[in-house]
Each structure stands twice: as C-alpha cells, then as structure tokens.
Amino acid sequence: MTESEFLAEYDPAAYxxxxxxxxxxxxxxxEGRLTALLLKREQHPHAGRWALPGGFVGIDQTLxxxxxxxxxxxxxxAGVHLEQLYTFGAxxxxxxxxxxxxxxxxxxxxxxxxxxxxxxxSLVAARIEVPWSGEAGGDVAALSPxxxxxxxxxxxxxxxxxxxxxxxxxxxxxxxxxxxLPEHFTLRQLQDVHEAVxxxxxxxxxxxRRMLDRGWLAPTGLREAGTSFRPAELYRFQPSR
Amino acid sequence: MTESEFLAEYDPAAYxxxxxxxxxxxxxxxEGRLTALLLKREQHPHAGRWALPGGFVGIDQTLxxxxxxxxxxxxxxAGVHLEQLYTFGAxxxxxxxxxxxxxxxxxxxxxxxxxxxxxxxSLVAARIEVPWSGEAGGDVAALSPxxxxxxxxxxxxxxxxxxxxxxxxxxxxxxxxxxxLPEHFTLRQLQDVHEAVxxxxxxxxxxxRRMLDRGWLAPTGLREAGTSFRPAELYRFQPSR
DNA sequence: CTTAGTTAGATGCATACTACACATAAGGCA
DNA sequence: TGCCTTATGTGTAGTATGCATCTAACTAAG
Numbered sequence: 001m002t003e004s005e006f007l008a009e010y011d012p013a014a015y016x017x018x019x020x021x022x023x024x025x026x027x028x029x030x031e032g033r034l035t036a037l038l039l040k041r042e043q044h045p046h047a048g049r050w051a052l053p054g055g056f057v058g059i060d061q062t063l064x065x066x067x068x069x070x071x072x073x074x075x076x077x078a079g080v081h082l083e084q085l086y087t088f089g090a091x092x093x094x095x096x097x098x099x100x101x102x103x104x105x106x107x108x109x110x111x112x113x114x115x116x117x118x119x120x121x122s123l124v125a126a127r128i129e130v131p132w133s134g135e136a137g138g139d140v141a142a143l144s145p146x147x148x149x150x151x152x153x154x155x156x157x158x159x160x161x162x163x164x165x166x167x168x169x170x171x172x173x174x175x176x177x178x179x180x181l182p183e184h185f186t187l188r189q190l191q192d193v194h195e196a197v198x199x200x201x202x203x204x205x206x207x208x209r210r211m212l213d214r215g216w217l218a219p220t221g222l223r224e225a226g227t228s229f230r231p232a233e234l235y236r237f238q239p240s241r
Numbered sequence: 242m243t244e245s246e247f248l249a250e251y252d253p254a255a256y257x258x259x260x261x262x263x264x265x266x267x268x269x270x271x272e273g274r275l276t277a278l279l280l281k282r283e284q285h286p287h288a289g290r291w292a293l294p295g296g297f298v299g300i301d302q303t304l305x306x307x308x309x310x311x312x313x314x315x316x317x318x319a320g321v322h323l324e325q326l327y328t329f330g331a332x333x334x335x336x337x338x339x340x341x342x343x344x345x346x347x348x349x350x351x352x353x354x355x356x357x358x359x360x361x362x363s364l365v366a367a368r369i370e371v372p373w374s375g376e377a378g379g380d381v382a383a384l385s386p387x388x389x390x391x392x393x394x395x396x397x398x399x400x401x402x403x404x405x406x407x408x409x410x411x412x413x414x415x416x417x418x419x420x421x422l423p424e425h426f427t428l429r430q431l432q433d434v435h436e437a438v439x440x441x442x443x444x445x446x447x448x449x450r451r452m453l454d455r456g457w458l459a460p461t462g463l464r465e466a467g468t469s470f471r472p473a474e475l476y477r478f479q480p481s482r
Numbered sequence: 483c484t485t486a487g488t489t490a491g492a493t494g495c496a497t498a499c500t501a502c503a504c505a506t507a508a509g510g511c512a
Numbered sequence: 513t514g515c516c517t518t519a520t521g522t523g524t525a526g527t528a529t530g531c532a533t534c535t536a537a538c539t540a541a542g
Contacts, residue, residue, distance in 0.1 A: 447502080
C-alpha cells in the first residue's frame with residue numbers, strides 16, 4: 001500500500017471529535033499592580049461571570065495563529081509576548097459541548113494594555129491577587145477596581161492560576177519580565193515588575209547587581225525625564241546572543 | 242433566554258474540527274543511559290520511521306485519561322509519573338488530516354521500562370543523545386543500540402526535544418528525578434540519574450549535600466546489597482510535607 | 483545662590499551556598 | 513591481616529546574596 005492509497009482509505013470522520021479552542025490570559029501592569037483583561041459574559045453559559053478572551057481554532061489555523069487572532073479581534077493588539085501555557089481538557093469545562101482549550105499567556109507592556117482597553121471597550125481590567133508564594137500554586141483572585149471579587153466563568157480561574165504559576169516560575173531565570181516593560185526602562189521599573197509579579201519586595205542593590213550581571217541590560221545613555229530628583233538611566237533589553 | 246434554551250440552539254457541528262490526539266514521550270534509564278521507547282511505523286504515513294506511542298482523544302475522555310490509556314495499551318504499564326508537556330498544532334504535522342497533539346512526558350523507573358519492553362514487544366529502546374546543554378534547546382537524536390540515528394516520524398523529533406528541555410529544566414528544582422528511580426535508591430543512583438539527564442558529570446560531595454539539605458530524602462536504615470565494597474545507604478523519596 | 487528633599491547608584495561587610503580536594507569509614511576478598 | 517574500592521564526612525576557597533550605608537544628581541523652596 002502506498003501512502004496515497006492509505007490516505008484515500010483513511011476516514012477522517014470516523015470518530016466524534018472534541019471542539020478545540022484557545023483562551024488567552026492577557027497580563028500586564030497597571031498603576032504598579034498586576035492586571036488581567038477579562039470579558040463579562042452576556043450570554044449563557046455562565047452569563048454574568050467574567051471570562052478570558054478566547055476563540056475556536058480553525059481547521060486550517062495553527063494554535064499560535066488562533067491565539068494571535070484572538071489577540072487582534074478581542075483586544076485589538078499585536079506584537080506582544082505570547083506563549084502557550086497548558087491545555088485544559090476536563091470533560092465538563094463547558095456545558096455546551098466538549099471543548100478542549102489550549103491556554104496562552106500574553107504579556108502586555110503598560111501601553112499595550114491601555115491600547116487594548118481603548119480599542120476593545122468590553123474588556124475589563126481586573127487586578128490580580130495571588131495569595132500564595134513561590135512554587136505553591138493555588139487559587140488566584142481577580143478583583144474589580146472597587147475590590148470586589150469577580151467570579152470567573154468555566155475553568156478560567158484554573159487557567160489564571162496556571163498563568164501566575166508559570167510567570168512566577170519563569171520570571172527570574174528567563175527574560176519574560178522584559179515583556180511587561182516598554183523598550184526603554186529604568187532598573188526601578190524592572191524591579192517594580194518583579195515585585196508586582198512575585199508579590200514581594202526585593203532588595204535594591206542585590207536586584208540591581210543580579211540584573212546587570214546577567215548581561216541582558218544595555219545602557220542607552222538616555223535618562224528618565226520629568227522627575228524632580230536624580231533621573232535614572234534608561235536601559236534596553238538585549239538578548240544575550 | 243435561559244441556559245437550557247441556549248444549549249438547545251447551539252450547533253456543535255457548525256465548524257470543522259481538528260482531530261485531537263496525545264503522544265507520549267516514555268523516558269527512562271537503561272544501563273545508565275537516557276532511553277526513550279519508540280514504535281517503528283509499519284504503515285503509511287512515515288512508514289519505516291520511528292514514532293512516539295500515541296492515540297486519539299475520545300469524545301468523553303480527558304487528556305490525562307487518553308494518555309493513561311496509551312500508557313496501558315501501547316506500553317502495558319501504569320502508575321508512572323505522567324505530565325503534560327506542550328500541545329503541537331502545526332498544520333501539516335500529519336499528512337492524513339489536521340491533527341493537534343497534546344504531548345505528555347512519562348518517566349519510567351528502570352523496572353517499568355523493562356516491563357514495557359517485555360509486554361509491548363514492538364517497542365524499541367532508543368538511546369537519547371542531547372547535543373546541547375542547559376537552557377539552549379535544539380535537536381535531540383534517538384539512537385539504536387548499534388548507534389544508528391533513528392529517523393523520527395511526524396514532528397516527533399520536536400516533541401522529544403521539548404521533553405528533554407522540560408526534563409532538564411525541572412530536574413534540579415523539582416522532584417521529577419525521583420520518578421526515574423525505584424522506591425529505594427542510593428545517593429549514587431540519584432546522582433547517576435541527574436548526570437544522565439543533564440549529560441554532565443557532577444561533583445559528588447556537593448550533590449550529596451544539596452540533595453540531603455532539600456529534605457526530600459528519608460534514610461531507610463537499609464543498605465545496598467551485593468557490592469564488594471562499602472555498601473551505600475538506601476534512601477526513600479519523601480515529599481516535603 | 484543655598485539648602486532641603488528625594489531617589490539613583492555605588493560600596494562594604496556578613497552570611498550562605500557551591501565546587502573541589504582530601505580524609506576517613508566500611509565492606510569484600512586474597 | 514592488609515588491600516582495594518566505593519561510601520561518607522570535613523575543610524577551604526571562591527562566589528552569590530542580603531542588608532546597611534554612603535555618595536551623586538536633580539528639583540524646588542526660600
């Protein structure tokens with residue numbers, strides 16, 4: 001049997017298939033606080049609860065492409081850090097039908113987050129509160145600006161928790177932290193990102209030294225403007241060849 | 242509109258769906274070498290190449306359950322460490338049709354690996370050679386006992402590389418290393434596991450201290466038997482409460 | 483023009499961790 | 513009994529980290 005003969009006999013519709021979707025955790029910093037962008041569900045199921053932006057994966061669309069499409073259509077942005085997180089496949093995740101969802105983590109610098117909120121007015125910025133530290137894992141709360149807990153739809157609380165676990169885990173050995181910053185930034189801003197993500201305070205000189213020794217920071221020679229005190233040097237992220 | 246009215250109107254067959262599968266990287270140690278279990282494909286497509294054991298995800302089956310089923314049906318084993326790796330969704334991964342595959346990593350102690358080879362005679366033990374170190378990532382070679390490079394089917398070389406990247410990354414901050422050992426083991430065996438996975442040699446006293454200070458090792462009071470020299474203490478993995 | 487206030491950036495020191503060399507312990511075996 | 517081999521323990525040096533403190537650079541108030 002040749003390969004083309006095999007293909008001719010193969011029946012692609014032999015088994016019923018789960019639907020395949022992507023869900024995006026859009027994370028950024030807003031006023032120094034870790035923030036996720038959520039959509040309030042107007043329709044059943046889970047009407048009135050908050051959900052991660054998502055969409056189905058087209059038959060001729062890669063997973064990454066589906067995630068980029070959601071980023072564009074539901075948040076009006078592009079060009080941000082995007083990485084696959086985990087795939088959620090519990091049987092009753094969605095009461096409509098069997099849907100397996102590939103979760104993605106998108107990291108937005110403050111400007112991209114503001115842009116998304118402007119272009120997609122239905123998005124809501126929810127402050128993220130993580131009551132556990134380090135490797136533990138566990139529940140994560142999404143809070144409205146007034147501090148009310150926003151109930152999440154489907155298993156999106158699990159996805160959000162997984163996003164935080166991953167982000168915290170990767171923060172200090174990888175370069176994801178820079179994905180939350182604009183192109184030029186000060187060491188203080190970098191430290192603020194780390195502190196917001198980790199939910200701790202960090203020692204300034206130690207953090208400084210560690211970051212500079214990494215070899216990822218290129219001084220630009222430029223200075224921060226608009227301060228009433230000594231202006232900080234602006235750095236640029238330089239992937240260490 | 243109530244939720245049940247909504248569900249009644251929802252058409253689950255509105256869009257064509259990708260097929261969903263799981264593929265398993267079965268990894269273990271054999272004669273001190275890192276080894277993966279592969280199947281030689283007899284049929285098209287990719288006949289004659291080596292593939293990871295896999296299977297389709299049933300419509301009422303979770304992803305984990307599908308992985309466990311593959312472990313049982315294609316390797317005849319159960320109860321080993323199993324974790325989701327990454328989901329591969331390139332368009333032409335499989336020439337038959339669009340198949341999205343959720344890759345899993347299974348870690349087998351030497352006994353489980355031997356059991357799998359016995360119960361599933363079509364499985365082949367391939368030595369894994371990783372030419373990069375640390376965080377780099379890149380190609381990984383599967384070698385026959387005679388040292389010939391085994392060509393892998395589909396995108397399974399990518400999956401294997403991802404498995405090695407993940408395993409190396411997790412090895413020294415998590416407890417995955419113990420998943421490759423029997424219940425009782427010596428510190429030397431633990432070090433052998435780490436050395437085989439990382440592809441390096443490690444300093445013995447330093448490794449020893451680090452592991453003992455972790456608080457994961459409980460001495461059993463038993464000694465290794467059958468050596469012609471000082472027998473080593475046998476330890477047990479004790480998850481740190 | 484001077485000084486207070488504020489944050490950036492640098493330095494010194496104590497502590498913890500790790501690599502590495504080397505010493506000692508405990509088995510079998512000739 | 514002594515030798516060989518590997519397990520296990522100890523000491524030391526170099527490195528990374530936490531923390532206190534010092535100096536620099538800027539604005540604004542007077």
